[in-house]
Amino acid sequence: MASAEIERYLNVGDEPIALDPEGYLIDLTVWTPAVAEALAAEEGRELTAEHWEVIEVIRGFYSRYEASPAMRPLVKAVGQALGPEKGRSLHLMKLFPDSPAKVAARLAGLPKPANCL
Known part of the structure; x- marks a missing residue:
C-alpha cells in the first residue's frame, strides 16, 4: 500500500505514524494497541x-x-x-x-x- 497518499502524521510516543487522507494507516505493520489508543483519542473516544x-x-x-x-x-x-x-x-x-x-x-x-x- 505504498502508493497511498500521506495526509498527515500521528505521533505515538516519539514515533510519527503516517495516515492517509481518511485517517487510515499507510503502513499496516506499524499498528500497535498504542496506535489504536492514539487514533481513538484523536476522535475523543476511550477504548473499553x-x-x-x-x-x-x-x-x-x-x-x-x-x-x-x-x-x-x-x-x-x-x-x-x-x-x-x-x-x-x-x-x-x-x-x-x-x-x-x-x-x-x-x-x-x-x-x-x-x-x-
Whole structure:
C-alpha cells in the first residue's frame, strides 16, 4: 500500500505514524494497541474492553480473509466470536458511532472496508 497518499502524521510516543487522507494507516505493520489508543483519542473516544473485543475480531477477520469486513460480515463475525447479543448492529453502532465497519477498521489499523462509502 505504498502508493497511498500521506495526509498527515500521528505521533505515538516519539514515533510519527503516517495516515492517509481518511485517517487510515499507510503502513499496516506499524499498528500497535498504542496506535489504536492514539487514533481513538484523536476522535475523543476511550477504548473499553468491549471496543477491544471487536478490534480483536476485526483483526482476526482481516488475517483470515485479507480484507476488512463491511458492516454485514462484521456483524456476523462479531456474533460468531462474541455471541448474539454483541453481534448486533445496534451494539456496534453504540461502540463505533457513524460507521462501525469503517471506524473499527481504522482503529484496528486495517484498510477501509471496500464496500463502505
